[in-house]
Amino acid sequence: MSENSPKKLLEAAARVMENAYAPYSKFRVGSALLTDDGAIVTGCNVENSSFGLTNCAERTALFAAIASGKTKFQAIAIVADGDQKPYPCGACRQVLAEFCSPKMPVYVASRGELDAFESTTLGNLLPKAFRL
Numbered sequence: 001m002s003e004n005s006p007k008k009l010l011e012a013a014a015r016v017m018e019n020a021y022a023p024y025s026k027f028r029v030g031s032a033l034l035t036d037d038g039a040i041v042t043g044c045n046v047e048n049s050s051f052g053l054t055n056c057a058e059r060t061a062l063f064a065a066i067a068s069g070k071t072k073f074q075a076i077a078i079v080a081d082g083d084q085k086p087y088p089c090g091a092c093r094q095v096l097a098e099f100c101s102p103k104m105p106v107y108v109a110s111r112g113e114l115d116a117f118e119s120t121t122l123g124n125l126l127p128k129a130f131r132l
């Protein structure tokens with residue numbers, strides 16, 4: 001992974017955040033996955049009037065990647081509107097753990113402060129993920 005990839009990935013997440021459909025929470029989120037072959041696959045949150053049907057940005061990105069035949073990932077970036085860093089929800093952590101290594105870097109930033117991103121790992125966010 002090249003040195004500038006966190007920034008590139010965060011910028012891709014910030015761009016796709018503009019497509020978020022979040023009329024209920026007004027909390028727009030974008031996510032970008034770096035695949036093992038260097039491609040970037042993005043996704044945004046898509047809300048629904050039946051709130052429980054909402055899809056988070058991370059799962060939108062992951063499902064788009066899987067549907068396009070990409071199943072191995074080097075890193076994920078997540079960006080949200082405003083000042084808040086959008087740490088992935090529990091459901092997304094578990095879904096990411098299905099395909100991604102615990103060592104995979106997770107970059108989290110607010111749109112207002114992309115450069116102040118935090119870098120953690122999936123294993124740090126979800127130790128002892130459930131597995132069959």
Ligand code: THU
Nearest residue numbers: 025027029045056057087088089
């Ligand atoms: N959301 C995400 O897309 N990703 C996260 O990491 C946390 C929450 C979305 C779901 C919903 O549309 C909105 O943020 C408020 O919960």
